[in-house]
Structures are given as C-alpha cells and as structure tokens.
Amino acid sequence: MNIVVCVKQIPDPATPGVLDEDNTLQRQGKLILDESDSYGVEMALQLVEAAGGGEVTLVSMAPDEETSGLRTALAMGAAKAILVSDPALAGSDALATARVIAAAVERAGAVDLVMTATESTDGYTGTVPAQVAEFLGWPALTFARHIETGDGTVTVHRQTEAGFDVVAGTLPAVVSVTAGVVEPRYPSFKGIMAAKSKPVDTVTVADLGLSADQVGWVGARQDIVSVDPAPEREAGEKIEDEGDAHERIVEFLEGLKVL
Ligand SMILES: Cc1cc2nc3c(=O)[nH]c(=O)nc-3n(C[C@H](O)[C@H](O)[C@H](O)COP(=O)(O)OP(=O)(O)OC[C@H]3O[C@@H](n4cnc5c(N)ncnc54)[C@H](O)[C@@H]3O)c2cc1C
Numbered sequence: 361m362n363i364v365v366c367v368k369q370i371p372d373p374a375t376p377g378v379l380d381e382d383n384t385l386q387r388q389g390k391l392i393l394d395e396s397d398s399y400g401v402e403m404a405l406q407l408v409e410a411a412g413g414g415e416v417t418l419v420s421m422a423p424d425e426e427t428s429g430l431r432t433a434l435a436m437g438a439a440k441a442i443l444v445s446d447p448a449l450a451g452s453d454a455l456a457t458a459r460v461i462a463a464a465v466e467r468a469g470a471v472d473l474v475m476t477a478t479e480s481t482d483g484y485t486g487t488v489p490a491q492v493a494e495f496l497g498w499p500a501l502t503f504a505r506h507i508e509t510g511d512g513t514v515t516v517h518r519q520t521e522a523g524f525d526v527v528a529g530t531l532p533a534v535v536s537v538t539a540g541v542v543e544p545r546y547p548s549f550k551g552i553m554a555a556k557s558k559p560v561d562t563v564t565v566a567d568l569g570l571s572a573d574q575v576g577w578v579g580a581r582q583d584i585v586s587v588d589p590a591p592e593r594e595a596g597e598k599i600e601d602e603g604d605a606h607e608r609i610v611e612f613l614e615g616l617k618v619l
Pocket of ligand 1: 488
C-alpha cells in the first residue's frame with residue numbers, strides 16, 4: 361500500500377499572521393507542519409503498517425525550499441517527500457495549488473491512495489482535496505474519520521452531523537481526513553535523527569511538466585479584492601436572575617435557532 365499524504369507547511373498559528381502588500385500571508389522563515397495534516401500522516405502510517413508493506417510519501421508545496429514541517433512528518437515515520445518550491449508559485453490560488461499537487465502525485469509513481477486534511481489551518485478553503493482528485497481523475501471521498509482498504513477498494517466512515525455514512529470507492533482515490541480522529545504519534549529521538557537523512561525530492565514547476573502561466577498570480581482564477589480586520593468582539597448580554605433567567609436563556613437560544 362503506497363500512500364501519498366499532502367502536508368501543508370504553514371506559519372506558526374501561535375504567532376499573529378502578517379499580510380504582504382498583495383494581501384497574501386507572509387510565509388518567509390520557518391514553517392511548521394499544519395496540525396490538520398498530522399492526522400492524515402498518522403492514519404497513512406497505520407494503513408501501511410496494517411497492509412504489511414508499502415510506504416508513505418509526503419507531498420508539499422511551499423516557498424524557499426522549506427522543509428521544517430516535512431521533517432516533522434518524516435520523523436513520525438514517512439519514508440520520503442516531494443517538495444515543490446519555485447518563485448513562480450507566488451500568488452497561486454487553491455486551484456493552481458491542486459494542479460501542482462496532482463502533478464507531484466504523478467511524479468511519486470505507483471500510488472494507491474492520496475490523503476489530505478479536510479481544510480488547512482491558514483487558508484481553509486477546503487477545496488484542494490476535491491480539486492486534486494479531479495486533476496488525477498480519481499474518486500474523492502471526503503470528511504473521513506475511519507478508512508479501510510482491501511481488494512482494490514477504499515471504504516470510509518464519512519463524518520455527518522448525525523454520525524457517519526459508509527462510503528466506498530475504487531483505488532486509487534483521494535481521501536480527506538477530519539481533524540482529531542486519531543492520536544498523531546510523537547516523533548521519537550531515533551525518528552528525528554533518521555528524518556534528517558530521508559530523501560526530499562525538491563522540484564520546480566517545470567520539473568512537473570507545468571508551465572509558469574498555469575500557476576502563480578498569472579494562473580490564478582481568484583483575486584483577493586480586499587481584506588478587512590475581523591470585527592471587534594462585542595460585550596455579551598448580562599442577565600440578572602430574577603427568577604426568570606431560564607426563560608430568558610431559552611428565548612435567547614430560540615432566537616439563535618439552536619432550539
Ligand atoms: C489570489 C490568491 C493568491 C494567493 N497567493 C498565495 C501565495 O502567494 N502564497 C501562498 O502560500 N498562498 C497563497 N494563497 C493561498 C493559497 O491559495 C492557499 O493557501 C492554497 O492554495 C491552499 O488552499 P487552502 O489552504 O485553502 O487549502 P484547503 O483546501 O483548505 O486544504 C486542504 C488540504 O489540502 C492539502 N494542501 C493544501 N495546500 C497544500 C500545500 N501547499 N501543500 C501540500 N498540501 C496542501 C492539505 O492536506 C490541506 O490540509 C493565495 C490565494 C489566492 C486566492
């Protein structure tokens with residue numbers, strides 16, 4: 361079972377994000393593994409272990425040949441990585457990102473399954489997984505909280521508001537994984553040391569057979585028209601209990617249509 365896990369390397373969410381003049385997030389300096397993707401890495405490692413063979417390959421698109429986040433996932437147990445890094449990628453929208461990721465998956469050779477998170481922590485359009493599947497011409501199974509493979513098929517428990525649906529498709533396929541469904545393993549010291557020498561195939565847009573006008577600002581189909589600060593949080597309503605507080609709370613919740 362050969363699995364590609366798409367891992368986004370993002371600025372540390374613990375520090376406030378800074379926008380560039382073109383309204384995109386500044387991504388200079390160290391980038392970390394998006395926590396959302398650590399669940400996919402863990403699930404992929406478990407699937408490969410259960411299959412008794414194969415390996416996990418990481419695919420990431422990031423500026424400045426950044427590998428910090430990739431090394432974390434390699435330390436967890438992934439075998440190798442493909443990193444797409446090219447100045448031509450600046451300004452790439454989600455569709456261009458998916459085009460690049462799909463081309464990198466094709467470079468990875470024989471792949472049974474591609475795994476992603478349902479949405480990234482910094483961009484969170486939640487559109488890349490289905491777009492990658494479309495570029496590859498593979499089925500997309502989304503919001504998976506449990507995955508089983510066998511006999512050329514993949515079956516997932518697809519998270520719903522009420523519980524889950526059981527959805528099956530043929531392999532190869534793209535599966536997006538919901539956050540928090542497994543406990544991602546901590547890299548061991550041995551894993552961290554081993555990750556330093558695991559192969560990272562760093563490629564450009566041209567290496568993937570794509571042209572510069574399919575990506576970056578030139579290829580973007582989306583435009584950032586304006587960016588506004590989030591509105592300040594308003595003070596909440598205080599209810600003094602004069603014996604009717606429970607009714608006021610019910611009234612309030614009914615107003616929000618949650619009751
Ligand atoms: C006009 C425009 C210009 C932009 N310019 C830039 C820019 O210059 N630089 C920049 O960094 N961003 C830029 N962005 C943001 C960028 O498009 C998105 O961050 C990126 O395309 C992925 O979208 P997302 O994070 O919303 O993906 P989602 O669909 O929320 O991601 C779902 C999952 O797909 C996978 N995935 C997504 N992105 C990657 C990735 N890069 N590598 C590996 N796996 C991935 C991960 O598993 C992720 O959890 C721009 C956006 C727009 C609209």
